[in-house]
Amino acid sequence: MKKGENLSKKIVLLTGSGHHPGTSEALADAFERGALAAGHQVVRFNAGDVPVDFLKLAADQTVLPSQDQVATTVLPQVLAAEVIVLVTPLYYFGMTAQLKAVVDRFYTYNHALKDKQCVLLATAHRGPEAFATLRSFYRQFTQYMRWESLGEVLADTVRTPAELGDWPAKAEALGRHLT
Template identity: 40%
Template sequence: MKIVVITSSAHVAGASNYLADQFIAGAQASGHEVYRYNAVDHQNNFVMVDEENAAIVQHDDVEQLLHKVAQADLVAMVTPLYYFGMSSLLKTIVDRFYDHNHELKGNKQAVMIATAAGKDFASLKVHYRQIIDYMRWTDAGTIWDGGALAHPAIDEYGQQAYELGQELSAGN
């Protein structure tokens, strides 16, 4: 299975990146091919449209990512919770799906891994469901780490992330 993992936390040693590492390790242990795109390390322009509502092509790193997403079987989105939603870095990339909806819709699975100091993921859960419903993707699993600042909790969620990656199958 081809997997694209999109990470979006500026905290290099933070909980989101740790859980992404664990998910990737589990997926690779099961023989999956994983491509990681850390939004912090790339130029990610906002979606723009012209007067006819057609996407204006952006010449940035997201274009290459979108081609990888088009070829992927599964897209994993990893984000810290900021003001009840995904990070602006991840949101910018998700918005750019618009440029390639015809290529991206259907026949994919999705995973959401989110971290926060608290447990109020309600808005992000709704947003994630709306994204995958619109894209006609299948939910392959979620992790809602509401204890991201506590080391015992991160170890527990790290194990869950590893197992989620390890247990993925082509027809999950």
């Protein structure tokens, strides 16, 4: 057994699609199944379903307060988590605006959020090359945040959950074998 394996981790799954039942949702479900089976704790927020305030700054660059669900529940969970899982369909080569609105809200806590672990789950209807920009973003973003990536599952050529093939099994295995 590798060092750290099978220790229970606090995981926050952030999804970003309003498509239900959807392909990215199915990857999130599978990852959650695997993580729960391995004894991890999982909380989940779907930015695709719940209105999220955009980050707003005052003239002096301080962040203006918000009382939405991201402020009251999600950000405290993200701060307490060991693993952040970003789950998105590809929208014009990037993550959805809904999920990005949550990520932008991390701004207040850039320093406090350092040293987390993270995972990227994504779906797209084009081939694997469609993920180039998202992968590049993920690499730079995680480096900037000082996060360690535990893996990516990028399911290409899918529009509906029925087309997912063995991608959910890969997401489940990743959730089950976090180290």
